[in-house]
Amino acid sequence: MAVFESIDTLVVGAGQAGIAASAHLSENDIPHLVLEKDRVAESWRTRRWDSLVANGPAWHDCFPGMRFPSSGPEAFPPKAEVAEALNGFANEHNAPIRTGVEVRSLKRLNGRSGFVVETSQGTIEAQNVVAATGAFQHPVIPAVIPDNSSVTQMHSATYRNPDQLAKGAVLVVGAGSSGGQIADELQRAGRKVFLCVGPHDRPPRAYRGRDYCWWLGVLGHWDIPAQAPGAEHVTISVSGARGGETVDFRRMAHAGMTLLGRASGYDSGKLLIDGDLADNIALGDANYLDMLAQADAYIERFGLDLPEEPQAHELPADPACLINPVREVNLGNEGITTVIWATGYRQDFSWIELPKAFDGNGAPFHQRGVSPEPGLYFLGLPWQSRRGSTFIWGVWHDAVHVADQIEIQRNYREYRPATA
Structure with missing residues (x-):
């Protein structure tokens, strides 16, 4: 017999978005329940490589009052510690989380407000539903290299460490934070590495002591509300590894890595490469140098006493693979046995059976997380309200708005005209 429950607000997902939503719903005294099909903060536990650390320092990548068990404020906590800190925060705030429960479908109730939600443990009715499953549901591997080729293909989501891979050279496709860090780790482990570099931003890890x-905070960049036209597919390459360091593709190349442009095709064992490597590296350099210039201007304007760092403006010489770009790679001849696709994810809201809530590509219509479907909300989406929305601290601020909107609508529903 199906279990029936009723709750004002149901939150789906107990990662950073769901935990933030719960904290703010509790602040507004809104009865709610959080469902998680795995464990709290599961993505941080098992869906990243072993050596992953936070890409921001602990003082920044956190909720207010969130405590990391081991790392100090300037450290970059390892993934297990991030999961532990999120779980500890949820416990301290008595978040009503129920783990091991999969949400299978959401439909609108007939003839009245609210939704009926089918789960692996029964049926729940809710006035409001917050989809806090984030943006990283399904890894994307472009259909470039055939499945029957001689190489092993995997997504960065299933990469764990160099010892996991077969002996031989490795091709990493994608030079955002994941691809750049994985390629660097493999090279440091003694592997021959090829790295496909697309358009990217490459900020300094630190500059003049900050x-x-x-x-990004003092310059207002975290609060930019939308990406510039044409920059939708520009990734950010930054790393907290080894205490935090600026990603430098030229340095990697001088140490033996072969940089390539974007992978565009495959023919008879050869990976075909676009001729855009120099442009992509130049784009990253421009982003890096612009950041330094803006920081220098800010320091001068406000008279800050921060140490000068002239060497930061000096770029290494171009490596051979940048001067004479490679346009095709024979995987067999180069000894490449593994291809790692660091090519992002796609969202999956197929469990929400409300077609008018999504566009033709399955992306949700929303205004700062508020769906045009009354009672439906989203949290943890990229650029949900600003550049920082997918970061731990960013989702905290988006959760404030979502919880406030739920409270506003509750007040409207409860309104009754005053009698004479």
Whole structure:
């Protein structure tokens, strides 16, 4: 017999978005329940490589009052510690989380407000539903290299460490934070590495004594409301590894890595490469140098006493693979046995059976997380309200707005005209 429950607000997902939503719903005294099909903060536990650390320092990548068990405020906590800190925060705030429960479908109730939600443990009715499953549901591997080729293909989501891979060279496709860090780790482990580099931003890890997270904050970049036209597919390459360091593709190449342009095709064992490597590296350099210039201007304007760092403006010489770009790679001849696709994810809201809530590509219509479907909300989406929306601290601020909107609508529903 199906279990029936009723709750004012149901939150789906107990990652950073769901935990933030719960904290703010509790602040507004809104009865709610959080469902999680795995464990709290599961993505941080098992869906990243072993050596992953936070890309921002602990003082920045956190909720207010969130405590990391081991790392100090300037450290970049390892993934297990981030999960532990999120779980500890949820416990301290008595978040009503129920784990091991999968949400299978959401439909609108007939003839009245609210939704009926089918789960692996029964049926729940809710006036409001917050989809806090984030943006990283399904890894994307472009259909470039055939499945029957001689190489093993995997997504960065299933990469764990160099020892996991077969002996031989490795091709990493994608030079955002994941691809750049994985390629660097493999090279340091003694592997021959090829790295496909697409358009990217490459900020300094730190400059003149301040982390780039601080610089983005004081310069107002975290609060940019939308990407510039044409920049939708520009990734950010930054790393907290080894205490935090600026990603430098030229340095990697001088150490033996072969940089390539974007992978565009495959023919008879050869990966075909676009001729855009120099342009992509130049784009990253421009982003890096612009950040330094903005920081220098800010320091001068406000008279800050921060140490000068002239060497930061000096770029290494171009490596051979940048001067004479490679346009095709014979995987067999180069000894490449593994291809790692660091090519992002696609969202999956197929469990929400409300077609008018999504566009033709399955992306939700919303205004700062508020769906045009009354009672439906989203949290943890990229650029939900600003550049920082997918970061731990960013989702905290988006959760404030979502919880406030739920409270506003509750007040409207409860309104009754005053009698004479």
